[in-house]
Amino acid sequence: MTRVVVTVMPRSETLDPQGQAVAGALHQLGFDDLGDVRIGKRIVLEIGGDDPVGQAHAMCDRLLVNRLIEDYEVDAG
Amino acid sequence: MTRVVVTVMPRSETLDPQGQAVAGALHQLGFDDLGDVRIGKRIVLEIGGDDPVGQAHAMCDRLLVNRLIEDYEVDAG
Amino acid sequence: MRTQTLPRHRQLGLTDWEAERIPQLLGRDPTDTELVMFSLMWSEHCSYKHSKPLLGGFPTDGPHILQGPGENAGAIDVGDGMAVAFKIESHNHPSAVEPFEGAATGVGGIVRDIIAMGARPIALLDSLRFGELTSAKSRFLFRRAVAGIGHYGNCIGVPTVGGEVGFDDCYEDSCLVNAMCIGVVAHDGILRAAAKGIGNRLILVGNKTGRDGIGGASVLASAELSDDEDKRPSVQVSDPFTERKLMDCCADLAQRGLFVALQDLGAAGLTSASSEMASKGGLGLEIDLDRVPLREAVMSPAEILVSESQERMLAVVAPGDVEAVVAICRDRFDLDATDIGQVVAGDRLRATAGGEIVVDVPARLLADDAPVYEVPQNPAPAPTPLDLAAVPELADLADAWLELLSRPTIASKRWVYQQYDHLVGADTIRRPGGDAAVVRLPGTNRAIAVTTDCAERHCQLDPRAGGAAAVFEAARNVACTGARPAAITNCLNFPNPEKGHTGWRLAQVIAGMSDACLALGTPVVSGNVSLYNESAKRMIFPTPVVGMVGLLEDAGRSVGHAFAQAGDVVLLMGTGEPRLDGSEYLGRAEGHPTPPQADIEVALCRFLADAADAGLLVSAHDISAGGLAIALTESAIGGAIGVTTQIAPAERHDVVLFGECGGRAIISCRPDAEHHLRELAGDLSAACLGVVGGDEIIIQVGDTRVALPVAAADDAYERAIPEALA
Amino acid sequence: MTAEHPTVAVVRFPGSLDHDSAARAAAQAGARVVPVHHKDDALPAATTAVILPGGFSYGDHLRCGAIASRAPIMDAVRAFAGDGGRVLGICNGFQILCEAGLLPGVLRPNRTLSFMCRQTTLVVDDADTGWTGGHAVGTELSIPIKNHDGAWLGDPGEGRIVLRYDATNPTGSHERVAGIANRDGNVLGMMPHPECACDPLVGSDDGRVLFDALIGAISVEAR
Numbered sequence A, B: 001m002t003r004v005v006v007t008v009m010p011r012s013e014t015l016d017p018q019g020q021a022v023a024g025a026l027h028q029l030g031f032d033d034l035g036d037v038r039i040g041k042r043i044v045l046e047i048g049g050d051d052p053v054g055q056a057h058a059m060c061d062r063l064l065v066n067r068l069i070e071d072y073e074v075d076a077g
Numbered sequence C: 001m002r003t004q005t006l007p008r009h010r011q012l013g014l015t016d017w018e019a020e021r022i023p024q025l026l027g028r029d030p031t032d033t034e035l036v037m038f039s040l041m042w043s044e045h046c047s048y049k050h051s052k053p054l055l056g057g058f059p060t061d062g063p064h065i066l067q068g069p070g071e072n073a074g075a076i077d078v079g080d081g082m083a084v085a086f087k088i089e090s091h092n093h094p095s096a097v098e099p100f101e102g103a104a105t106g107v108g109g110i111v112r113d114i115i116a117m118g119a120r121p122i123a124l125l126d127s128l129r130f131g132e133l134t135s136a137k138s139r140f141l142f143r144r145a146v147a148g149i150g151h152y153g154n155c156i157g158v159p160t161v162g163g164e165v166g167f168d169d170c171y172e173d174s175c176l177v178n179a180m181c182i183g184v185v186a187h188d189g190i191l192r193a194a195a196k197g198i199g200n201r202l203i204l205v206g207n208k209t210g211r212d213g214i215g216g217a218s219v220l221a222s223a224e225l226s227d228d229e230d231k232r233p234s235v236q237v238s239d240p241f242t243e244r245k246l247m248d249c250c251a252d253l254a255q256r257g258l259f260v261a262l263q264d265l266g267a268a269g270l271t272s273a274s275s276e277m278a279s280k281g282g283l284g285l286e287i288d289l290d291r292v293p294l295r296e297a298v299m300s301p302a303e304i305l306v307s308e309s310q311e312r313m314l315a316v317v318a319p320g321d322v323e324a325v326v327a328i329c330r331d332r333f334d335l336d337a338t339d340i341g342q343v344v345a346g347d348r349l350r351a352t353a354g355g356e357i358v359v360d361v362p363a364r365l366l367a368d369d370a371p372v373y374e375v376p377q378n379p380a381p382a383p384t385p386l387d388l389a390a391v392p393e394l395a396d397l398a399d400a401w402l403e404l405l406s407r408p409t410i411a412s413k414r415w416v417y418q419q420y421d422h423l424v425g426a427d428t429i430r431r432p433g434g435d436a437a438v439v440r441l442p443g444t445n446r447a448i449a450v451t452t453d454c455a456e457r458h459c460q461l462d463p464r465a466g467g468a469a470a471v472f473e474a475a476r477n478v479a480c481t482g483a484r485p486a487a488i489t490n491c492l493n494f495p496n497p498e499k500g501h502t503g504w505r506l507a508q509v510i511a512g513m514s515d516a517c518l519a520l521g522t523p524v525v526s527g528n529v530s531l532y533n534e535s536a537k538r539m540i541f542p543t544p545v546v547g548m549v550g551l552l553e554d555a556g557r558s559v560g561h562a563f564a565q566a567g568d569v570v571l572l573m574g575t576g577e578p579r580l581d582g583s584e585y586l587g588r589a590e591g592h593p594t595p596p597q598a599d600i601e602v603a604l605c606r607f608l609a610d611a612a613d614a615g616l617l618v619s620a621h622d623i624s625a626g627g628l629a630i631a632l633t634e635s636a637i638g639g640a641i642g643v644t645t646q647i648a649p650a651e652r653h654d655v656v657l658f659g660e661c662g663g664r665a666i667i668s669c670r671p672d673a674e675h676h677l678r679e680l681a682g683d684l685s686a687a688c689l690g691v692v693g694g695d696e697i698i699i700q701v702g703d704t705r706v707a708l709p710v711a712a713a714d715d716a717y718e719r720a721i722p723e724a725l726a
Numbered sequence D: 001m002t003a004e005h006p007t008v009a010v011v012r013f014p015g016s017l018d019h020d021s022a023a024r025a026a027a028q029a030g031a032r033v034v035p036v037h038h039k040d041d042a043l044p045a046a047t048t049a050v051i052l053p054g055g056f057s058y059g060d061h062l063r064c065g066a067i068a069s070r071a072p073i074m075d076a077v078r079a080f081a082g083d084g085g086r087v088l089g090i091c092n093g094f095q096i097l098c099e100a101g102l103l104p105g106v107l108r109p110n111r112t113l114s115f116m117c118r119q120t121t122l123v124v125d126d127a128d129t130g131w132t133g134g135h136a137v138g139t140e141l142s143i144p145i146k147n148h149d150g151a152w153l154g155d156p157g158e159g160r161i162v163l164r165y166d167a168t169n170p171t172g173s174h175e176r177v178a179g180i181a182n183r184d185g186n187v188l189g190m191m192p193h194p195e196c197a198c199d200p201l202v203g204s205d206d207g208r209v210l211f212d213a214l215i216g217a218i219s220v221e222a223r
């Protein structure tokens, strides 16, 4: 089995209300020197076979990512 | 401003219901050669000042991470 | 680390005396695995060793009681061959450590108790206590606990229809999170935990077993919280999705008659479930630990036996049905179901791992033979009387009124219940925000009214009267909806009973609750005890939370708390002597609250239910925290309409407006119904208070007129909690 | 049988919660309700309308509605919708329809970032889809919401807005969208729960219009 990491991020600010809320909360805690905050997902999968990265891309296509609102990257290891 | 990436994952011995549900769904879609799936967060922050990484650690401590159930890593850039 | 040097049994929380007793009972030294099991089963949380002798005082019998305390939940007859099963439980200590997951898994735990009765959960309530919202820590705990309860309840599709929240500094270090669940089941569908039938198989259904909360709930809940990191178990993460599947799956299997017995896995996990099933059934059980599905690559037998992984149930199934059960779990519900052992002759709980016997003890020793301790009975001195002269009488009563409305304990709890799905099932007839919630029993025209209540300041000052007051308040809340109080469950949240006056207070509260239950004919069918809710700095008030269920024959006859139309007559039903002692207006536990009057409470409840049956009530609302002025305000806000009232003066206006006592409710009716209602009331006092209408709440006390626009009152009432949290 | 009692399939996924009340509401409107399991690959032969009920299918994990939208039964639902069959997705059912690509847009967290359970006022915005009975544009309906991810976001031009929230727009939905249909109008997704508004005793019966429409429209087509 190979460890493959899929990173999924919201495509735009409007699509990331959670990131905005967290930015607001951090400001309230006194972290002033703070710009944009984006929150996405990190999915760590153990995949077998010859082409784990290819498989991961297929999984993103079929289920893991909604391309209307999200971008993604696949990294082996 | 420096771009700092915080990765937050469920601690290895805690249950990850989300990862479990996604693993089940991928199996049903025919992805058979699949082991464990764990899902966490990827938080991308723009931080100013001299010590953005130190600041990010402080943010994790104060808000971003629940140390009881999550582990985290901070990476600059 | 300091604990490394302690003897093993002390590390596990057993006293020296208890550790000596185990070999005496067992006839040999326990194995280490057995010692771990004893330490959990003999903890306060699992064994009730400090409270058991006192709990025996509760009345538990009645013609409508199908199952009293002792099973996973109590059950009462609600007619037509149907029963309602219910219980309340605390998850205080886990919630103090991790409020979201602690509160969420608390809901999960009580729901599984109801599932174990073979019942379908139809409603949840939550009773919460935190420190004042001026404390950042309490704000955090409050916010996260509410989110956790909502997350779990919403996700499993059981409506959270009611509850209560109170704030006082005494809860700053020990928040309280109690959850109550109610389910429905046909009489002949009620399941019990006792193992039956030698040769029957043990099937473990649900989540895999991991290192969750090892030694957790039970050890944590059995000693005061310290900063001792070693005692912190790995936190249980809630998995409501699996719980819902478990709920559906168990309902399906129960329907097909495939369960011989059923038990949830809660504190002390498999150890507690299996020893209780064996002990109740008077039979032995054999478990092969190698078959338990694990989440970790390696776990020791002791870890497997005491893991508190959530969302698991243990079933006894006939050998011929095992295949069908496993197939249904897997294929229909995507759930693991594993045959892990069997029912055997004898009385022993035996566990094997790697072919070796690692546990072999009489189940009863674990489940029933924990030592029992009498807690010291040191009566607290009577509280000093309240010096009214030292309580300044505010010049501007309307100001005091508004201020009281915006105290978090009194203010609207909309911020809380709006985060809970209180409608799923489409049977919620009276939503949160009034007195009790009313939920129709699925597929019938009957309904239940449900509420949780407590009177903790009263309990602190006068525990016997306070215990009774809590039960009577619950009964009034139920009766205001038109329901007849039927039975209660309760959660006794107390400080360390081995210290000070706590043991005595515990006994007094139980006696007072029992007095009230007897007077009302509402036995105790289930309950839970949470002790050691104190820190070095603070002790909680005795907080016996009462969860009451009442019955309505006709769901269409239920009554709400809101005024409805101009011209309706407002009556004050019942009598009592309002005092500021221990009141919300006073804001502290001081003085002598008015003791409850059982005969008036009983008559008031009967009147309210009769009046609702006769269709004579437009609204009914009980008078509790904040007194008459607050009750009137809530009815006015509820209907977005004003009211004009006149009240006889007493020595002080603030006592009349904000003084508290039991035995009273405000009703409104059409003018032509007043005569009928007075007839129904008989000897119960029915004083005319005034008339509904306008857009102000006007209270004329003697020749002093106090008034608040409904809109201003509503604003203060609704804004308080969101603003305290902002 | 089918003329007076059209068959309505109510699809049940793991974590569906409102299937029983939706079935009750459809039956009240005169339907013969048939429960359908998510692993089935066909709808019952006589199916004349489909309901995807509310709930937290698959625990709302990953993205709400995402996992359910890939269930075996969804191919049959897609084909049924493609043939012009009526499909009503309520709350999680709406989320599933968006994830399945049968409706435009996505549902994002409410503006409070918390779960929200309350009565809402909806306004009919398109009276020509057959989903709102004879109610004219501007008619108000009182129907509750109960969701966490209820803010619709997308291009309204890709469908037909059937229901909007009143000015309070509690979830913070784009264009105040409460319910949107596909261009053909036969597939409707809505966040509010009409099945929780079919009985004055539980607060309102304004939701009946949607179940009547589900049946009424069918009886017209069947004739």
Ligand SMILES: Nc1ncnc2c1ncn2[C@@H]1O[C@H](COP(=O)(O)OP(=O)(O)O)[C@@H](O)[C@H]1O
Pocket: C125, C126, C127, C128, C160, C161, C162, C163, C164, C165, C410, C413, C416, C417, C420, C431, C432, C433, C434, C435, C436, C437, C452, C453, C477, C624, C625
């Ligand atoms: N934690 C909570 N969860 C759900 N509903 C709550 C909660 N707290 C309060 N409520 C609801 O708010 C209303 C007022 O609560 P409370 O002031 O405790 O009522 P009462 O004084 O009649 O006991 C009730 O309908 C109650 O169910």
Ligand SMILES: [Mg+2]
Pocket: C434, C435, C436, C477, C621, C622, C624
């Ligand atoms: Mg009340």
